[in-house]
């Protein structure tokens with residue numbers, strides 16, 4: 001693989017999202033709902049997340065759904081709402097972008113551009129993201145090998161954008177009923193040992209089950225992940241998308257507290 005990616009100099013890349021560092025000393029927890037249906041809904045979630053100390057919020061405006069009849073996100077209206085929320089709460093936002101048109105239109109408003117699993121192979125989109133000077137969260141494809149995932153990162157790097165955060169979000173196995181995917185925890189030491197870029201874990205899409213998210217989050221933090229991206233909601237059962245894997249705020253608080261304890265024990 002090319003030198004751009006390899007950790008040959010042993011210098012770790014810290015990705016700055018405003019004054020928040022991903023890949024630095026502190027592990028960063030990103031959270032929010034899979035998507036949202038109104039300003040009031042996302043506002044009520046962000047209000048609680050802020051109390052937990054969450055500074056980067058997820059909330060899908062454009063949803064890549066398997067079923068074309070499922071809710072696709074509020075789209076342009078959703079972006080208007082997110083911009084408003086960002087201002088009102090002084091938070092950072094991470095939003096998945098699926099098309100080059102939307103990238104042109106919204107890149108300036110988004111703090112971290114998410115490239116979803118289904119778009120990990122969208123090389124046109126990766127090239128365009130590579131020309132921006134903006135943090136990018138690159139999710140691993142649904143069943144991508146490490147090499148394929150890292151070559152997608154290489155597309156972004158080649159354009160000059162070094163602000164890459166890798167995200168392991170579970171890979172497919174033969175078991176589809178009990179769990180959604182399998183969290184590849186080995187990706188953490190593999191990436192940390194061989195590459196310069198931070199890696200964060202998405203335990204929500206990995207397991208597909210809310211009851212698994214807390215233990216998988218803790219496992220990822222212990223294994224050395226630089227952070228987590230977790231789906232949460234004040235009323236998980238009313239989530240418009242991915243309700244089954246969405247945790248409530250008190251579970252999220254447990255994870256945040258666990259992370260704080262890990263940090264304090266180190267010092």
Ligand code: PEP
Pocket residue numbers: 034060064096115116117118139169205
């Ligand atoms: C998401 O984060 O909402 C999402 C759709 O994730 P993935 O691309 O990992 O399926």
Ligand code: MN
Pocket residue numbers: 034205231241242
């Ligand atoms: Mn989701």
